[in-house]
Amino acid sequence: MKAPEITEAEWRIMTVLWEKAPLTANQIIGKLQPDTGWAATTIRTLLDRLTKKKILKAAKLDGLVAFQPLITKEECVSHESENFLQRIFDGAAQPLLLHFTKKAKLTTEEIKELQRILKEKGK
Amino acid sequence: MKAPEITEAEWRIMTVLWEKAPLTANQIIGKLQPDTGWAATTIRTLLDRLTKKKILKAAKLDGLVAFQPLITKEECVSHESENFLQRIFDGAAQPLLLHFTKKAKLTTEEIKELQRILKEKGK
DNA sequence: ATTAGTCAACTACAAATGTAGAATACGTTC
DNA sequence: GAACGTATTCTACATTTGTAGTTGACTAAT
Numbered sequence: 001m002k003a004p005e006i007t008e009a010e011w012r013i014m015t016v017l018w019e020k021a022p023l024t025a026n027q028i029i030g031k032l033q034p035d036t037g038w039a040a041t042t043i044r045t046l047l048d049r050l051t052k053k054k055i056l057k058a059a060k061l062d063g064l065v066a067f068q069p070l071i072t073k074e075e076c077v078s079h080e081s082e083n084f085l086q087r088i089f090d091g092a093a094q095p096l097l098l099h100f101t102k103k104a105k106l107t108t109e110e111i112k113e114l115q116r117i118l119k120e121k122g123k
Numbered sequence: 124m125k126a127p128e129i130t131e132a133e134w135r136i137m138t139v140l141w142e143k144a145p146l147t148a149n150q151i152i153g154k155l156q157p158d159t160g161w162a163a164t165t166i167r168t169l170l171d172r173l174t175k176k177k178i179l180k181a182a183k184l185d186g187l188v189a190f191q192p193l194i195t196k197e198e199c200v201s202h203e204s205e206n207f208l209q210r211i212f213d214g215a216a217q218p219l220l221l222h223f224t225k226k227a228k229l230t231t232e233e234i235k236e237l238q239r240i241l242k243e244k245g246k
Numbered sequence: 247a248t249t250a251g252t253c254a255a256c257t258a259c260a261a262a263t264g265t266a267g268a269a270t271a272c273g274t275t276c
Numbered sequence: 277g278a279a280c281g282t283a284t285t286c287t288a289c290a291t292t293t294g295t296a297g298t299t300g301a302c303t304a305a306t
Contacts, residue, residue, distance in 0.1 A: 005262095007262080007263060007264085008210065008263085008264090009263075009264060009265090010263095011210060011211075015213075024283095025283075025284080026282095026283085038264090038265075038266090039265070039266055039267085040266095041265085041266050041267065041268095042264075042265050042266055044266095044283095044284075044285085045264085045265075045266075046264090046265095048284090048285080048286095049263090063272085063273080063283095064283075065283080065284075077211055077212075077222065078222075078226075080207075080210075080211050081211065081222060081223065081226070084203075084207045084211075085223070087131065087134060087203075088134075088200055088203050088204065088207075089200075090138075093223055093226070093227030093228070093229065094227065094229055094233040094236070094237070096223060097220060097223055097224060097227065097229075097237055098236070098237065098240065099200065099201075099204060100204065100208070100216055100219055100220055100223075101220060101237060101240050101241060101244070102240065103201075103204070103216070104216030104217065104220065105216070106216065106217055106220075106244060108245060110217040111241050111244060111245045112245075113217075113221070114217070114220055114221065114224060114241055115238060115241055115242075115245075117221065117224050117225065118224060118234050118237055118238055118241070119238075121224070121229060121234060122231060122234045122235075122238075128292095130292080130293060130294085131293085131294090132293075132294060132295090133293090147253095148253075148254080149252095149253085161294090161295075161296090162295070162296050162297085163296095164295085164296050164297065164298095165294075165295050165296055167253090167254075167255085167296095168294090168295075168296075169294090169295095171254090171255080171256095172293090186253095186302090186303090187253080188253080188254070
């Protein structure tokens with residue numbers, strides 16, 4: 001619990017901004033409200049918190065405040081993944097892979113790609 | 124956020140009990156304190172909460188209260204995994220697998236096993 | 247029965263999180 | 277420049293989580 005901790009709700013915000021940024025508060029609200037039903041002020045609160053945590057940068061753009069990520073999605077995904085791996089699989093990657101491989105529905109293409117990567121690693 | 128939500132700290136407790144149960148509070152404390160440094164009462168609080176949430180069952184055994192899981196580790200791992208998959212990888216298993224496959228250090232043996240499972244799925 | 251240890255139950259409290267209203271500031275219009 | 281409508285910032289509040297102390301109950305020894 002030290003790196004940029006992004007909560008469930010905050011993650012929703014980030015998702016929007018990782019897809020496209022910068023965006024103004026209202027643009028973000030526009031994108032999120034349909035799915036989440038959150039009040040506009042709720043979304044603003046989350047934006048504020050993320051900004052305070054230095055996960056977002058808020059910059060005035062044409063008089064309006066626009067937000068944009070200071071951290072890439074990849075970084076966050078990696079971080080969360082590492083957390084998850086430790087927490088749920090006690091750090092053991094292979095059991096994790098086994099678990100998801102068994103459960104996932106994968107297309108032939110996707111399987112091929114995974115096999116390729118594995119072969120690569122095996123060399 | 125509906126199924127048995129087990130927090131970080133609670134998970135530590137569960138880990139102990141999934142390994143061996145039933146155990147008395149003091150046995151659990153004995154196992155956890157070295158690693159966590161938590162006060163005994165802290166561990167008891169966690170045990171209580173888990174019991175209240177119906178994740179543990181507390182039963183008097185020889186005058187002492189012993190705890191045991193009402194949910195298997197597999198169920199919880201599955202649940203958390205599903206959550207994680209949705210939350211971080213937007214439900215897409217293959218990218219998740221790719222991510223972990225790339226990052227993980229795997230032994231030749233482990234790779235072989237994964238390849239076997241993949242081949243199985245591909246058929 | 248009285249006391250001294252345990253064990254178990256209850257209470258406490260700060261920080262984080264989800265959720266949002268209230269107040270204020272700013273730009274635009276008459 | 278007064279008023280209005282948005283935009284931005286503050287404040288609020290219940291719940292959950294981490295963390296633990298206090299109290300009461302029970303048992304064994306005196």
